[in-house]
Amino acid sequence: MTAPSHTDSSLPTTSSTSVFQAMFDAADAALLTLDANGVITLCNPAAQQLLGYPAAELCGRHPGCLLAAERLEQECRQLAQRLGRSVAEVEVFTAEVRPGHSLQREWPLLDKQGREHTVRLSVTAIAGVGPNSGYMLVLQDITELKRMQQLMHRQHALFAAGPMVAFSCHPARPDVLVEVSPNVADILGCFPEDILLEPAWWLQRLHPDDRPCLADGQWRLAQGAGFVTRRYRFLHGSGHWCWLEEYVQQLGSDVVQGYWIDVTKQVDGEDRLTKIASNIPGMLYQFSTNPDGAGHFSYVSEGVRSIFGVSPQQVMHNTDLVWQRVFPDDQQRVKEESEAALRYEQPWISEFRILLPDGRMIWVEGRATPELQDDQSVRWHGLISEITQRKRTEEALRESQERLDMAMRGARIGLWDWHVALGRLDYNQQLVDMLGYDQHTLHCNPAQWQALVHPDDLPTVRHNIRALLKREARQYRIEYRLIKRSGEIMWILDKGQATEVDGNGNVCRIVGTVQDITTHKQAQKLLESSEAHFRMLFQNHGAVMILIDPDSGQIVDANASAVRFYGYRRDELVGMPVSQINLMEEERIRGTMGVALLQAHNHFTFTHRLASGELRTVDVHSSPVESGGRTLLFSIIHDITARRQAEDALSTLQRQLLAIIENFHGAILLEDQNGSVVLVNQQYCEMFMPDQTPEQLKASSRLHVAAQASAGFAEPERMLQRLEELQRSRQMVLGEEWALRDGRMLERDHVPIFIEGRLRSVLWVYRDISSRKKQEEALRQLATTDALTGIANRRSFMEKLVDEFARFLRFGNPVAVLMLDIDHFKQVNDTWGHAVGDKVLHDFAALCQQEVRQVDVLGRLGGEEFAVILPGCGMAGALALAERLREAVRAHVVHVGEASLQIHTSIGVSCFSRQQQDAAVALALADQALYEAKLAGRDQVKAFDGNGQRFPPGD
Template sequence: VWIITIKKDLTKRRAAEENLKLTLDSLEQQVRERTAQLSDANRDLTDEIEERKQGEQQLRESENRYHAIYDQSPIAIELYGADGTLVHVNPACLTLFGIADIQVIQNFSLFADPNLKDEHKEKLHQGETIQYQGSFDFEKVKVQNLYPTSREGTIWLEVYITPLGIGVEEITGFLVQIKDITTRKRAEDALITAKETYRNIFLNSQIGLFRTDLITGLILDANDALARFLGYQGRNSLLEKPFTISQRYVDPHDREKMVALLQAEGKFQNFEARIRKKDDSIIWLRFSAKLVWEKGWIEGVSEDITEYKLAAKALVDSQSKLQLALSGSETGMWELHIPSMSGEIDNRAAQLLGYEQKDVGSHTTDWDVLSHPDDVPLIEQRLTDYLAGQTTIFETEHRMRHSSGEWIWVVGRGKITEWLQDGSPLLISGTIQDISGRKRMEEGLKESEKRYRDMFEINNAVMLIIDSETTQIIDANTAAIRYYGYTREEITHMFISEINTADPGAIKTDISHAVGQQGMVFQFQHRKKSGEVRDVEVFSGPVVVKGKRLLHSIIQDVTERNRVEESLRQANHKLNLLSSITRHDIGNELQIIFGYLGLVKDTDLNPRIHEYIENAYVSSLNIERQLSFTRDYEDIGVHSPVWQDVNAVIIQTIHNIDVNQIQILALISGVEVFADPLMEKVFYNLIDNAKRYGDTITEIRFSGFEGPDGYTIICEDDGVGIPDEFKSKIFNREYYKHTGFGLNLSREILEITGITIIETGEPGKGARFEILIPVGKFRKGK
């Protein structure tokens, strides 16, 4: 048995194995770490894929929602490319513009739209969103052949244009949203119209309207009516300075009560209070108002009830006097208790009907039995209207049965004299009066009117009845029918301007003057049906027929008279020419006399001779002055009187006279007078006399006023005046300070048309001349 022992050195092997093991462990660790990393990456990738799937799903849902909104939106939407070319529109856009097929607008360019302004285009290119409103006229679309449309008329649009791609390097397109705001625009226009209408009502109402601050009482706004109530000319004068109404209450507690009512209930009605006007006089106003909480102000209406209050007070104060007066008259008293509709009449009222007071029942049905059946509905309606506030007094004329069986006419009048605490009426007090006699007089008046109508018809003078507002001829008498040649049917369908050859506007003005002045005389030319034009003188005055204001015109043909007057004027012209030549020749001879007298006066003669020469010189001056007077006098009455504006004549006179340092005030405007064309000479003489003989004069004043006898022009100065003993004689020729020529001439000029002049000044305080123009010879002009 052999035992072989082999020995080998394993040190290196074991070191290699150890290194291998370490390497394997490291590799295994790296594999595990990489596997973990790959696993994490796989999970991230899986999550990312899931998230991407979810995002894609959300994007599809968002796109579906967008398409649903885009397609179903009531707002018109347009999409344009970056160059402004139309890409797509939604159905609402096609409907809005009446387009059947999108292909007809496929090449439409946003920047070619005529409604898009240059500044809008510039902002869009800069990436700014724009918005504008405007009208869109489909007729222009058709005229310019932009595209076929089924729409017509004009609509209002509100347009928003938004550039797309903001945040990227360049704009990728444009989104246009268009909304039809026609209904809203019309509503806004209607609101503006309503506001203007309300404002007009506010400013022009005859009832006082106001807005005041709740706390201070400061008037924030008011109309003209309230301003007039408070003594101001209008709302502008009332509001030009802060005005606090609370300071104008006679009883300050009234304002406090009104505010308390507003704070408690928000409104009140028919609150009566005394108010001090601008001049501190007191009036009664009835207020109704509401509180505008959000604004802190009061809005309301007011009514001037001063006359009503005074009447009510007078009624209470005079009850005893009334009873005394009624006891001796044909008037009875009655009272009606409103809630029960029962009442009573006094003995006098019963006696009017032939009864005793105890014989007449107390209920209204008892009174109805005595009233004529045909009149009962009228009585009931009048009472209903009065209680509803539609009339200011209950009044009715009706028939009642007398105890004798005959019907008599009575008039019943009444007013509410007592109220309940809630303000409703409690008692009406009134009177009843027998008016049978008046009714008989009215029947007589109707007969009189018939007689007037007959006189109108059979009168030989040409007469027309004209509507003063429309200028239509309402009626014409038989003489007018014959004169003008029209039938009655024809002429009563004509306007006066179809007969009168004057300007229609001037005719309308003359009619207004005739109505306002209670009658005037005019010179016109009227055209007949045959075409012949005749000169006429027309007297026109107002008449009232059936409550309507008309114009009664009497026409007189003055054609022949005018021809005679023209012949007379020509004769006067020749006489004036002869007078002028003669006056000129005498004037030349006078100048020679003045020359010789001047030479003689400078020589050394006997004093007595000098006295004779001086007397001759004075006489020559008088002759020269009388010649000057004849030059003025010869023109009086040569020309027909004309309408002249007083102010214009005075101004023209001032321009033609040297007044030095004297101030002349013309305080007359809008007044015209019918006078000789030499009217200017009258004012010239008055100013010239004042300047010559007023001594201390510094001012001449012209003023005027209208009175019952006509219009009076006042010319007064601050000079020395005229002594009393000369006042009645200064209009005589050559009487006082050589003023007679001018004043005598002035009186002659005025008397041609019936105008008078007198002096009424106070000596030492200035002269004062009053020129009275009678009714019909003046009118209110512009």
């Protein structure tokens, strides 16, 4: 009778051993066979790869070597207690396995490198007799699976009651979910088991409009830092459409993990906001900045198209599109204003320029409020609107005001402004100059004005003022006398008007003008006293004077000065229409004569043509006079051509100078001979005193300003001391370099300005040269450093060798030199390639740098040749260092992927000697010693002293 065979649980026969071995080796699973004593007998390649052991090391050992010692002890103790045996009698892997059955469990096994792998272990008893019995172990690596399960369990607990749904999928099928957190039922109305059982669940619930670009899920595999984000419509379990925002990233090569957030309410709110924003001129936005400074727009209205010339979608994906449109000269200011708003928790308000794609420039006003979030990010809610027209209007008003001021100065018209309720009376400079007083004496003092009025005219002045205050009249026009500071009597034409009334009907502000009519009054008085006297004065006066008939517009009379000025004979001038010499249109000439007759205004500026055809700019004072029984216009003419040209040239020059100073690429401060600040530009304030303005610094003491500015310098006391030295010496000093506390470097010019041998002012110019200094340092590094190893290159090394030899000849301190060469380096390049060769050179230089002292100089002379200068080191110390270097290189392993290689070095040693002609001799001796080290078999140290003798002698 033959015993039944069990082919499924017995060892293979001898005839089928080769077949079994081939199947065993080809298996994808990790397989181990144990004999009856639990010793490993076979190990397939998959097991070797998993455990990191070659078969020769595993076979003959107990599998307990794959368990951590404490875990093995714990398992043996628990198994012995369960089976009622001693610890020495149990085998943890096989003790509970019955023939014909398999035992499965999970174990934390350690590979050869000590890394822990969680494996699902299946142990099967193999039937046999005696030595043919044993066990088969199947190992399945489930480390990553366990990690993902733990991660998902933690995520499920985290998201159970949260607003986000966690899910995962495989990179091979990113459109099919393999895990989803339980709270999906609460948020999306779908049960996890239904989702996981239906592969097309996610695809079927995508909105038809979103499906074409999202259906395959490939966008979830985008690589990069952080999450990939998409927003799309999704069918809720209750049957309505909702908006989902998905955050997804690929973890490793085998899992894609993401989160869903229902943002339906947010989208609805954004839609409402978009409708509101469409009716608001400008760009509404919400911008968030992270603690690291990175930012993004979370909302941008359609107004961004008209402001920046880009679409909201473009801005949401690339915030730089907005910043690039800001005019370069305004970018730094806008940045500083936003930083100040955040720092002081105040609204950001800024006006700046935008360059549109079509080349147009517009002005915009930005307003935003910063909100600090719990994660230390900042969210800005703001509006940017165009203000180009407003800026143009403001500029036009400013220019109009400048022209008005210029005209009033030219016409010698003073301006006063009386704030009745405040008891304050203000004057312009023209009026103060007319009276001969200083601004302080007259400013804010209404009583002082009445004290200047001639006593005989004071009742009239008070009567007109009271009429305005009682609102009996809206304005007045009176002529009266004032007493100037010099005691002279001046006649003025004073026109006042009530401009503001409070809620109770009380006049609270009166504004008026004052015109000096003394000359007019004097002439009128002369005419009134005697026609003959007037004629004599008229004819003999040095000023140009003419009489005009306002009805006909003809010149009735002209004095000798007028004849000389215009170049016509007197009989030609008399009877000539005034329009022949006045270039203004005839209708406007008649209009000005009508104004002069009414004495509403008697000062004009015209352009007159002389008989020669030359054009002259003239000031004309014209007033009505009675002569010969009729009313004529008496005009006094002053040629102001040269003055007007000088004023225009000076004004242009001043504007050009101010424009140059404001746009100068540097900080400028100008002080006068007394040390007071005359002029300072905005760059100076931004560089040293950002909380001050140029206007605030004017008239300040230079010492005061310098003391404030010195706080930003690295050496403030030395800086102030140097300023005093320059003030005493008054020498021009250009290009002084000064460091600031923040690491920037400035270049300063000190330029004393002498006019006719006298010091008039001093100009200080500061320029930021930090970038230039960094470039110079970078160039120096490039010129002196080996690009591959980071140590001194050949040129730099040889310069240091020459310098050290000069110090040796002067002081006599010993100096040694090493020459090093990597043995068989050509074979490294030929075998491993130049990339590995470069790594070997880099590692070699790093090893040498670790061993040498800080005062030593390590350099690469070329290829694999290196050298070291050892100041203050004799031959004995140099040889000891050379041996340390050789041993360090010998012990170093260069890792190349999974492989590794070792290198060796040969070293030659020498030193400086006074018998040597130059530094290169010692280097040549070290090179000769290096050559002998290579001839002696490499990986050695040889030496020659400074006289060319072997060291130590007899070596």
